[in-house]
Amino acid sequence: MPPKPVNAVRSLSAAALASVTGHDVARAAGVSQSTVSRAFRNDARLSQTKRAHVLEVAKALGYTPSHLGRSLVTRLTRTVGMAVTDLENPFYPHVVAPLHDALAGLGYRMVLFMERLEGGENDQLALDRLLDRSTDGIVLTTTLLGSAIPRELARRGLPFVFLVRVSDDVGGDCAVVDNALGASLMAAEILRHGHRRVGAIFGPAETSTGRDRERGLRAGLGVADVELPDELVCRGPYGVETGSSGMERLMKLPMPPTAIFCGNDTIAIGALNAARRRDIEVPGEVSLVGFDDLPMAGWDVFQLTTVHQPMEEMARTAAQLLVDRVEGRSEPGQVRRAVFEPLVVIRSTLGPPPKGRL
Amino acid sequence: MPPKPVNAVRSLSAAALASVTGHDVARAAGVSQSTVSRAFRNDARLSQTKRAHVLEVAKALGYTPSHLGRSLVTRLTRTVGMAVTDLENPFYPHVVAPLHDALAGLGYRMVLFMERLEGGENDQLALDRLLDRSTDGIVLTTTLLGSAIPRELARRGLPFVFLVRVSDDVGGDCAVVDNALGASLMAAEILRHGHRRVGAIFGPAETSTGRDRERGLRAGLGVADVELPDELVCRGPYGVETGSSGMERLMKLPMPPTAIFCGNDTIAIGALNAARRRDIEVPGEVSLVGFDDLPMAGWDVFQLTTVHQPMEEMARTAAQLLVDRVEGRSEPGQVRRAVFEPLVVIRSTLGPPPKGRL
DNA sequence: CACGTTGATGACTACGTATGCACAGAGTGC
DNA sequence: GCACTCTGTGCATACGTAGTCATCAACGTG
Structure with a gap:
C-alpha cells in the first residue's frame, strides 16, 4: 500500500530565504561560529589577521548578523518604541523625526507604534505589542490623562519616558514644556x-x-x-x-x-x-x-x-532619559522631570482689538 | 582566605527585568511549556479547559509571549520595514499612516527606517539594518533612481515593494500613480x-x-x-x-x-x-x-x-503586494505593477493669464 | 626541563518559543 | 478482551547568536 499522500496545505514556504548564518560563514572560513561572532563584535582577543579573513568571507557570502538571535541572548534589543496615535496630525512628524535622530545617535533604533483608539479590547492588543520584549523601552507622546498604559509599563518594569504630554497618576521621567x-x-x-x-x-x-x-x-x-x-x-x-x-x-x-x-x-x-x-x-x-x-x-x-x-531639544532629552533608564544609569526610584521654557513668538496674527469693539 | 572580591564593573544590569517566560507560566499552571505555547496559539489539539486555565495563570503572572523567541523559531517576524528619508516633509505622514493601518489589517506591524543620507559608508550601515532579519519585507518610498538598496534587497532575497517612487534598473512590485x-x-x-x-x-x-x-x-x-x-x-x-x-x-x-x-x-x-x-x-x-x-x-x-x-489605496495595495510576496503567494519571477489613475483637482490657484501678458 | 603564562580558538550552552514525535489514556468496534 | 483510533500532553530539539569554559600551542623563566 502506497503511503498516504501528505495533503497538508503547508504554510507557504516564505520565499525559502536561504538566510546565511554565522555557522555558514564559520564553515566557509574554516573557523568556529564563536570566532565569527567575535570578529563582528571586534573582540580584542581575536587576532587581526583572522578577523580580517572572517570579515572578508562574511562579506563574500553576504552575511549580516541576525538581530533576533543577538537580542535573544543579550536580552537587549537596542530598539525603542514610540507610541503615537495620530501621525497625520502635522505636529507629530516634528517630534518623531528628532527623536529618531537622537536615538540613532545613542545607538538605538526606533519603532513606531501607532494605535488608533485607546480603551477596550483593542487596548490589550496594543499593550501586548509593547510588552512582547521587542523593545527596550517606550517613549509615550500621546498619552491621555487616565491611560492604563504607563501604569502597566511600570508594573511590568519596562522603562518609559513621557514626551510632550504626561499622565499624572503615574510618575515617570518626562520631557515637556511648561x-x-x-x-x-x-x-x-x-x-x-x-x-x-x-x-x-x-x-x-x-x-x-x-x-x-x-x-x-x-x-x-x-x-x-x-x-x-x-x-x-x-x-x-x-x-x-x-x-x-x-x-x-x-x-x-x-x-x-x-x-x-x-x-x-x-x-x-x-x-x-x-x-x-x-x-x-x-x-x-x-x-x-x-x-x-x-x-x-x-x-x-x-x-x-x-x-x-523646543522640540528638538525635548526629543533629545527624552531619548537620553530613556536610554539612561534602559542602561540602568538612573536611580530606580527617582523620577527625572525635564521642564523646558516656553517662548512667545510674535508674528502677525495678534494685534490690537478692532476699534469700537473694545 | 576570603574570596577575592569580584570587582568587575558588571555591565549595569538593565533594570533587572524579571521577564516572565512561558516556562514560568508552565510551572505555575502545572503544565509544560509546550502547552503554554499551544494555549496562546489556540492550537486545536489543546482541551478548552486546560487552555482557559493556562491563559488565566498567564494573565495573573503578566505574561506576554516574546516576539524574539517566536520570530527566531518561526523565521517570520510579522514585521515590515518602511524606508523613509524625510518624515518632516508634509507628504510622508500621509503615506506612512495608511500603510501602517493596511499592514495592521493584514496582521503585520510596521517599523520605520529613517535614513538621512544615501551613499557612502552610511549606506552600508543602513543596509545592514534592513538585512538583519528583523523584518520580513521592506516598503521603499524614497528610493532614488540609481539606488543600490533595491538591488541589494533583491540579491539577498528580501521581499520589497516600491510605493510612490520606483527605481527602474531593478524590477520590483510597485504601487504608483501614473x-x-x-x-x-x-x-x-x-x-x-x-x-x-x-x-x-x-x-x-x-x-x-x-x-x-x-x-x-x-x-x-x-x-x-x-x-x-x-x-x-x-x-x-x-x-x-x-x-x-x-x-x-x-x-x-x-x-x-x-x-x-x-x-x-x-x-x-x-x-x-x-x-x-x-x-x-x-x-x-x-x-x-x-x-x-x-x-x-x-x-x-x-x-x-x-x-x-489615491494615497490610501496605493498604500493598501503596496501592503497587499508585499505581504503576498512575503507569504509566497506571488510568482517569484513575475513583477506586479499597480499603476493608479491621477485625477486633476480644480480649485482656485489656476485661472486665465493676466490680460496684456499673453 | 618542568612549570606557569599568555594568547588564540573551539566546544558547548542559554536565550524563549514552536513543533515533530512519543506516549498515555479513553473510547470504539468486533 | 484485543486491536485500533483519537485526543491531549510532555519531551526534546532547533532557531542564530553571545559568552563561559576548556584546550592547546607557543613561550619564557627559574
Whole structure:
C-alpha cells in the first residue's frame, strides 16, 4: 500500500530565504561560529589577521548578523518604541523625526507604534505589542490623562519616558514644556495689546497639554481680572477641524471675542482657514494665537503668533532619559522631570482689538 | 582566605527585568511549556479547559509571549520595514499612516527606517539594518533612481515593494500613480485656460516622480507646441524652500511665466508663500499648480489646484503586494505593477493669464 | 626541563518559543 | 478482551547568536 499522500496545505514556504548564518560563514572560513561572532563584535582577543579573513568571507557570502538571535541572548534589543496615535496630525512628524535622530545617535533604533483608539479590547492588543520584549523601552507622546498604559509599563518594569504630554497618576521621567507658563505668557501678551474680551478653542481636556494650557491662560488673564466665559470657550481634538468649527461658532456670536487663544497651532490654522473662508480679517477683526510653533506657523500665509516649545531639544532629552533608564544609569526610584521654557513668538496674527469693539 | 572580591564593573544590569517566560507560566499552571505555547496559539489539539486555565495563570503572572523567541523559531517576524528619508516633509505622514493601518489589517506591524543620507559608508550601515532579519519585507518610498538598496534587497532575497517612487534598473512590485499622465492632464488644463508662457519648479531629477512628471508636462504642453524654455525651469528637493526660491527667481524675470507647474504640493505651497510675501496675486498675476493633493492643498488659505493621487489605496495595495510576496503567494519571477489613475483637482490657484501678458 | 603564562580558538550552552514525535489514556468496534 | 483510533500532553530539539569554559600551542623563566 502506497503511503498516504501528505495533503497538508503547508504554510507557504516564505520565499525559502536561504538566510546565511554565522555557522555558514564559520564553515566557509574554516573557523568556529564563536570566532565569527567575535570578529563582528571586534573582540580584542581575536587576532587581526583572522578577523580580517572572517570579515572578508562574511562579506563574500553576504552575511549580516541576525538581530533576533543577538537580542535573544543579550536580552537587549537596542530598539525603542514610540507610541503615537495620530501621525497625520502635522505636529507629530516634528517630534518623531528628532527623536529618531537622537536615538540613532545613542545607538538605538526606533519603532513606531501607532494605535488608533485607546480603551477596550483593542487596548490589550496594543499593550501586548509593547510588552512582547521587542523593545527596550517606550517613549509615550500621546498619552491621555487616565491611560492604563504607563501604569502597566511600570508594573511590568519596562522603562518609559513621557514626551510632550504626561499622565499624572503615574510618575515617570518626562520631557515637556511648561505649558501653563507658556499659556500665561501668551495671556499677558494678549492683554498687553488691549484685549478684554478673549475667547479660546482648547484641545482635549483629557490631555495634560489641554488641561495645563487652559489653566495657564485662565491664570494669566485673571491677573487683569479678565474672565473666560463659557460661551467664548470651545473644545475639541487637536485638529484643523476643531479650529475651523470653533472659529465659525465664536464669530457668529452677537458679541464675538476680539482675540482667540487656540490650544495648538493646528487648531489655530483651522481657525485661520475659517477666517479666510468667511472673509474675516486677522488680526483686523479678530486676533488669533496658537501654541507649539510648528515650522508651518512661520509660513508667510500664516505668520502665526504662537508659543514656541523646543522640540528638538525635548526629543533629545527624552531619548537620553530613556536610554539612561534602559542602561540602568538612573536611580530606580527617582523620577527625572525635564521642564523646558516656553517662548512667545510674535508674528502677525495678534494685534490690537478692532476699534469700537473694545 | 576570603574570596577575592569580584570587582568587575558588571555591565549595569538593565533594570533587572524579571521577564516572565512561558516556562514560568508552565510551572505555575502545572503544565509544560509546550502547552503554554499551544494555549496562546489556540492550537486545536489543546482541551478548552486546560487552555482557559493556562491563559488565566498567564494573565495573573503578566505574561506576554516574546516576539524574539517566536520570530527566531518561526523565521517570520510579522514585521515590515518602511524606508523613509524625510518624515518632516508634509507628504510622508500621509503615506506612512495608511500603510501602517493596511499592514495592521493584514496582521503585520510596521517599523520605520529613517535614513538621512544615501551613499557612502552610511549606506552600508543602513543596509545592514534592513538585512538583519528583523523584518520580513521592506516598503521603499524614497528610493532614488540609481539606488543600490533595491538591488541589494533583491540579491539577498528580501521581499520589497516600491510605493510612490520606483527605481527602474531593478524590477520590483510597485504601487504608483501614473505621474506622466497626471502631469500631462494638468498641462492640458493649463493650456485650456489660455496659458502659453509656462514655467516649472520641478522636484529632483534623480527621482522617478521628478523625472516622469517633467516628461508628462513637456509632452502635454507639446501638444499645443508650447515649449518649456530653460530659463523658466527651476529644480530642487521636494520642500517649501524650493518653491519659495523658485518663485522668487521666476517672477523677477523680465517676462515672467503666466503659469507655473510645481513638482509637488509642498513646492507649490512654498511658491504660494513667496507670492504672499511679494504681494503677487494668485491666480491674478500668475497661476500655480501642484501635484499630490495633500489634505493641506484643500485648506481655504491655499485652495491649490493640483493632481490627486489615491494615497490610501496605493498604500493598501503596496501592503497587499508585499505581504503576498512575503507569504509566497506571488510568482517569484513575475513583477506586479499597480499603476493608479491621477485625477486633476480644480480649485482656485489656476485661472486665465493676466490680460496684456499673453 | 618542568612549570606557569599568555594568547588564540573551539566546544558547548542559554536565550524563549514552536513543533515533530512519543506516549498515555479513553473510547470504539468486533 | 484485543486491536485500533483519537485526543491531549510532555519531551526534546532547533532557531542564530553571545559568552563561559576548556584546550592547546607557543613561550619564557627559574
